Amino acid sequence: MHSWFTENTYQSPSWTEEELLQAKGSRTVSVVLPALDEEPTVAGVIESVRPLVGSLVDELVVVDSGSTDRTAAVASAAGARVVHRTDVLPELEPLPGKGEVLWRSLAATSGDLLVFLDSDLVSPAPWFVPRLLGPLFFDDDVHLVKSFYRRPLGASDDAGGGRVTELVARPLLAALRPELAMVVQPLSGEYAARRSFLESVPFAAGYGVEIGLLLDAHSRYGLAGLAQVNLGVRRHRNRPLAQLGVMARQVLGTALARAGVAGSAAGLTQFVEVMGEWLPDPQEVLLADRPPINEVAWPPVR
């Protein structure tokens, strides 16, 4: 078995809250939920973290990505601090993507450590945050902690989720960065990292953010800088295949860029059937990065 997999993979994390608090010491923790139109689920995710605020967690922030539903109101009522993406770095026109709000969250928070959770999670367990923090508290060599879990697809209880992971990210890593073959969920949206790392690397503004951060952490720190923790089961809203095609294009674009492989800037032409004919349905695809935020002059909005 690969030594990294045995040493830095936590199949059954068993740290107690007391042990974690002890190890946390004077460090601070920000939990960030990126949210685009997540009115049905954001409160449940907040409620899974809120009991930790004031102990393991120092701040719980939802960054609204331009929602048109009641995400902000629901999140605020559930007890999170809500930051709209243009509340921070207002001088920058926002880019339409998940990575954009994660990048801006660095300017809206102050924690030494950050934990990212998707806002479309369904019934996330209360141990998600504590388990993600464990390796950062106990191993100073670790800078990025990824989650892994069984990923049911829709209502079924089998593990059919993680379609872009299985069909794009995992094969891509095998081809471009085989050392990362032992990462169980390279695209998992639940992860924790040190601010010092996050502020010093670019953020893909779209869905390439996870693969970009993984590749950059590996380039910067090697496998020793990475850990992964078992969170059990993860259910979330599963997008239709066509939308995952655009996501896959972003994952591919960011991975190629980080690997120094020239790719085109082309978007993605999908096809739709209209009255028995198949017609092109071109998709704009955001492939841009935000630069390392510590290179952008900004007064930290704390």
Ligand SMILES: O=c1ccn([C@@H]2O[C@H](COP(=O)(O)OP(=O)(O)O)[C@@H](O)[C@H]2O)c(=O)[nH]1
């Ligand atoms: O432009 C975007 C796209 C996504 N998200 C958030 O990022 C998380 C993951 O997005 P999504 O659920 O679309 O990805 P999936 O889990 O389906 O791969 C969710 O909390 C979204 O609300 C966001 O804040 N801005």
Ligand SMILES: O=C(O)[C@@H](COP(=O)(O)O)O[C@H]1O[C@H](CO)[C@@H](O)[C@H](O)[C@H]1O
């Ligand atoms: O892992 C995946 O294949 C995709 C899609 O998952 P599903 O097939 O809908 O379970 O979900 C992840 O990918 C995104 C891109 O990295 C992340 O932003 C999401 O948080 C993560 O859920």
